[in-house]
Amino acid sequence: xxxxxxxxxxxxxxxxxxxxxxxxxxxxxxxxxxxxxxxxxxxxxxxxxxxxxxxxxxxxxxxxxxxxxxxxxxxxxxxxxxxxxxxxxxxxxxxxxxxxxxxxxxxxxxxxxxxxxxxxxxxxxxxxxxxxxxxxxxxxxxxxxxxxxxxxxxxxxxxxxxxxxxxxxxxxxxxxxxxxxxxxxxxxxxxxxxxxxxxxxxxxxxxxxxxxxxxxxxxxxxxxxxxxxxxxxxxxxxxxxxxxxxxxxxxxxxxxxxxxxxxxxxxxxxxxxxxxxxxxxxxxxxxxxxxxxxxxxxxxxxxxxxxxxxxxxxxxxxxxxxxxxxxxxxxxxxxxxxxxxxxxxxxxxxxxxxxxxxxxxxxxxxxxxxxxxxxxxxxxxxxxxxxxxxxxxxxxxxxxxxxxxxxxxxxxxxxxxxxxxxxxxxxxxxxxxxxxxxxxxxxxxxxxxxxxxxxxxxxxxxxxxxxxxxxxxxxxxxxxxxxxxxxxxxxxxxxxxxxxxxxxxxxxxxxxxxxxxxxxxxxxxxxxxxxxxxxxxxxxxxxxxxxxxxxxxxxxxxxxxxxxxxxxxxxxxxxxxxxxxxxxxxxxxxxxxxxxxxxxxxxxxxxxxxxxxxxxxxxxxxxxxxxxxxxxxxxxxxxxxxxxxxxxxxxxxxxxxxxxxxxxxxxxx
Numbered sequence: 001x002x003x004x005x006x007x008x009x010x011x012x013x014x015x016x017x018x019x020x021x022x023x024x025x026x027x028x029x030x031x032x033x034x035x036x037x038x039x040x041x042x043x044x045x046x047x048x049x050x051x052x053x054x055x056x057x058x059x060x061x062x063x064x065x066x067x068x069x070x071x072x073x074x075x076x077x078x079x080x081x082x083x084x085x086x087x088x089x090x091x092x093x094x095x096x097x098x099x100x101x102x103x104x105x106x107x108x109x110x111x112x113x114x115x116x117x118x119x120x121x122x123x124x125x126x127x128x129x130x131x132x133x134x135x136x137x138x139x140x141x142x143x144x145x146x147x148x149x150x151x152x153x154x155x156x157x158x159x160x161x162x163x164x165x166x167x168x169x170x171x172x173x174x175x176x177x178x179x180x181x182x183x184x185x186x187x188x189x190x191x192x193x194x195x196x197x198x199x200x201x202x203x204x205x206x207x208x209x210x211x212x213x214x215x216x217x218x219x220x221x222x223x224x225x226x227x228x229x230x231x232x233x234x235x236x237x238x239x240x241x242x243x244x245x246x247x248x249x250x251x252x253x254x255x256x257x258x259x260x261x262x263x264x265x266x267x268x269x270x271x272x273x274x275x276x277x278x279x280x281x282x283x284x285x286x287x288x289x290x291x292x293x294x295x296x297x298x299x300x301x302x303x304x305x306x307x308x309x310x311x312x313x314x315x316x317x318x319x320x321x322x323x324x325x326x327x328x329x330x331x332x333x334x335x336x337x338x339x340x341x342x343x344x345x346x347x348x349x350x351x352x353x354x355x356x357x358x359x360x361x362x363x364x365x366x367x368x369x370x371x372x373x374x375x376x377x378x379x380x381x382x383x384x385x386x387x388x389x390x391x392x393x394x395x396x397x398x399x400x401x402x403x404x405x406x407x408x409x410x411x412x413x414x415x416x417x418x419x420x421x422x423x424x425x426x427x428x429x430x431x432x433x434x435x436x437x438x439x440x441x442x443x444x445x446x447x448x449x450x451x452x453x454x455x456x457x458x459x460x461x462x463x464x465x466x467x468x469x470x471x472x473x474x475x476x477x478x479x480x481x482x483x484x485x486x487x488x489x490x491x492x493x494x495x496x497x498x499x500x501x502x503x504x505x506x507x508x509x510x511x512x513x514x515x516x517x518x519x520x521x522x523x524x525x526x527x528x529x530x531x532x533x534x535x536x537x538x539x540x541x542x543x544x545x546x547x548x549x550x551x552x553x554x555x556x557x558x559x560x561x562x563x564x565x566x567x568x569x570x571x572x573x574x575x576x577x578x579x580x581x582x583x584x585x586x587x588x589x590x591x592x593x594x595x596x597x598x599x600x601x602x603x604x605x606x607x608x609x610x611x612x613x614x615x616x617x618x619x620x621x622x623x624x625x626x627x628x629x630x631x632x633x634x635x636x637x638x639x640x641x642x643x644x645x646x647x648x649x650x651x652x653x654x655x656x657x658x659x660x661x662x663x664x665x666x667x668x669x
Contacts, residue, residue: 107144107154114143117151119211129158129217129250132210136163137185137217137250141203153210154203158185158217164256164272165457175457177272178464181224182236183248185217186272187255192262193269199257200279216249220284221275221291223467227251227284254464255279272460273469273500289628292497295467296392296435322394322621324614325349325434327375328423331358331590331600333582334397334442337610339366342618346393347371349378354592355600361589375423382433395617396436399605400424400443424455428462437498437624438617439463441491442605445474459491468493469500479506481608483516483581484552490613494620499627501620504612518567519548521580529586534576537594538566545569556582557602575601583608 107113116125124130128140137158145151161178164186168174178186191202218227225231229248236244252275259269277285321344326335329348332355338345347369350356356372363370371378382391400423431439447456463470470493478485494500508515548567556564556578564581566573573581575597579588583606590597 107142110147112145114145114151117143117153117208119208121211121213124153124211124214129215130211131213131215132206133212134210136188137215137252138204138206138211139187139217139219139252144205151208153206153208155206156200157188157204158252159188160184161186161254164188164254167453175454175461177457177460178254179224179461183229183244183250184224185250185252185254187252187275189255189257190260190267191257193259198279199255217252218249218284219252219275219279219281221253221277221280221286222284224251224253269471269473269503271469271471271500272464273471274467274496287631288497288499288624289631290497292437292495292628295496296437320618320622320625322618324395324397325391325393325436326397326399327378327430328399328401329355329359330399330603330605331355331584332362333584333604333607334399334610335359335363335367336584336588336607337605337612338395338397338614339363340607340611341614343395343614347391349373349375351375352600354590354596357591358589358600361591375426379426379429382430385433391433392435394437394621395614396430396434396439397610398427398430398439398441400441424459425462427459428466431462431466431468435495437495437621438501439468439493440613440617441493443489443491445487445489447489456489463491463493467496469498470494471500471503473503475503475609476506477606477609478515478551479509479512480504480606480612481508481513481516482583482606483518483521484555486555486606492613497628499620499624501616504616507612515551517549518552518581521583522548522573522577524586525576525580526586530574530576532589533594533597534579534590535574537575537578537598538571538573541565541569541571543569552581578602582606 113126116123118124119130121130124140124143126140126143130138130140132138138153138155139158140153140155142154143151144154161184162176162180165177178184187200189199189202191199195202220227228251229244232249234240234244234248255271255273255275257271257273258267259271260266261268274291275285277287279285321342323346324338324343325346326332326338326348329335329350330352332348335345335348345363345367348356348359348367349371350359351372351374353372356370359367359370371381373381385391427441441459443456447453447459460470460472470491472489472491474487475490476485476487490503492501492503507513543565546565546567546569552564554564564573564578565571566577575590575594578598578601579590580586582601582604584601584604585607590600592600
């Protein structure tokens with residue numbers, strides 16, 4: 001990553017745990033394995049550096065393919081047989097004990113609530129927080145009494161942050177998905193897809209015998225380390241490390257929600273989110289507007305010693321035009337979806353010259369800036385920006401290179417794979433400077449399991465470390481009007497105080513609109529649309545004609561896809577047909593030769609899918625503006641230990657002045 005001469009901006013952090021555990025064990029003269037599972041790993045160099053060649057297994061292969069071939073600088077990864085059809089990595093089956101818990105009534109007929117109960121550790125009541133025998137924690141919501149006289153507890157399980165999605169891989173402990181900070185907890189919730197109400201209403205039942213001891217746990221959405229034992233003058237050292245873990249106060253700021261499809265008996269989506277104000281202890285929750293304003297203001301994230309004042313953002317009454325950017329934009333599949341969903345595009349970035357020329361041909365005057373540059377160079381540019389908000393947008397989409405994460409990649413060019421992987425570790429640095437209200441990422445499902453899912457977990461960590469709420473799910477693109485049933489992982493994040501948009505509801509499929517067919521896509525092609533090289537690119541084939549009123553049998557790839565054969569028989573699809581099958585507009589112009597055009601099409605995010613995602617983003621941004629607009633603070637004081645008096649005064653002024661979320665950014669006319 002390019003060195004800008006400045007340190008990367010960081011958020012509040014605490015790295016006491018690993019150091020002290022290491023010191024305590026080392027003082028006894030024993031061999032120390034540094035366990036990062038309980039470490040406040042706030043040195044972002046641990047997660048934001050480039051990988052070195054020796055760090056990935058060799059060969060970088062899968063048993064289905066046998067030994068990797070010789071290295072080749074040009075390797076077309078054919079995803080015709082899409083590796084993303086295997087959803088086991090994310091859509092896990094329910095364990096036998098989970099379904100009965102979901103179906104159980106929290107207050108069955110004949111069961112009554114009690115004011116208190118006597119456990120082995122003493123008297124507990126509704127609202128108490130306890131540690132359980134298995135080392136987890138429990139927020140008691142109800143104390144229930146069965147007709148038999150037995151008393152039991154309804155509530156929410158909480159785990160230490162390092163235990164969330166805790167997993168060991170072939171090389172040991174995997175990357176955490178939440179900052180690993182001492183005595184910090186996360187709620188663990190399972191809920192049914194589409195169930196109304198708060199996910200915090202999905203309670204778990206435990207017996208009184210499960211309770212080990214009463215603990216002091218504060219439930220808040222305030223920034224770390226506020227409300228923690230650190231504010232009471234306690235500091236961790238090798239002499240009191242375990243004492244603090246066992247007896248000091250704890251704080252819960254996050255919730256991890258698994259969404260369950262009961263009919264399929266699978267977990268199909270996930271959310272990691274800071275708690276909402278309504279979910280916090282009384283007096284311990286921050287309003288969304290306060291958290292939002294703090295994050296989006298330059299004083300919070302300033303990465304420069306000298307900055308220009310932020311520009312006043314113009315707002316035209318009745319106009320809600322949100323500003324967006326697209327990184328690794330390629331030929332503009334995602335960009336096209338963003339524009340058709342009503343977003344203004346401020347800038348796009350890609351390292352492929354033909355792709356950038358394609359964007360300029362189609363959107364000259366509509367995209368303010370098309371940057372042809374490597375992502376490391378772009379990072380250097382935004383780090384050196386003259387104004388804090390020069391690159392700030394409402395919505396950011398990032399499509400990191402996916403080839404290295406695909407199980408169909410046989411590892412024939414490890415150097416290129418490592419370079420692609422290393423790019424994913426730039427996310428947090430981008431977020432801290434660009435500060436999007438909402439960010440989305442699209443990626444092959446292989447990232448969930450390749451290298452034990454380490455790189456996926458690192459992406460999630462970068463989001464949560466920057467205090468973004470995040471959800472992820474595998475979407476079948478055919479359900480949103482795409483002609484091919486390609487499945488892709490979509491990750492969606494929302495900055496502090498911003499509403500986390502939902503995934504779009506399917507529009508095509510059983511009981512909905514019919515699936516889009518090959519004929520629906522290529523039947524619209526006219527001779528006038530076959531300009532430049534768009535009528536070329538078809539190759540002879542020996543297959544027989546087949547019904548065009550079906551979906552595409554194979555996925556469109558970088559080379560066109562060997563499984564994609566024209567329904568007329570005897571040939572493959574030409575460039576225009578491939579573009580239409582990927583849902584690009586009929587007269588979309590592509591730069592470059594046939595190979596370059598196919599590469600751009602195969603690498604694209606289908607515009608129709610991105611349009612569906614962005615429409616949800618726009619709806620969510622508007623709803624967020626309305627909700628924050630309805631909130632009127634008596635006094636808003638955004639304190640920051642590192643702010644000087646002028647920064648604090650400016651922050652107070654902003655807090656008092658803002659009666660709604662900041663107006664959408666409007667491009668200079």
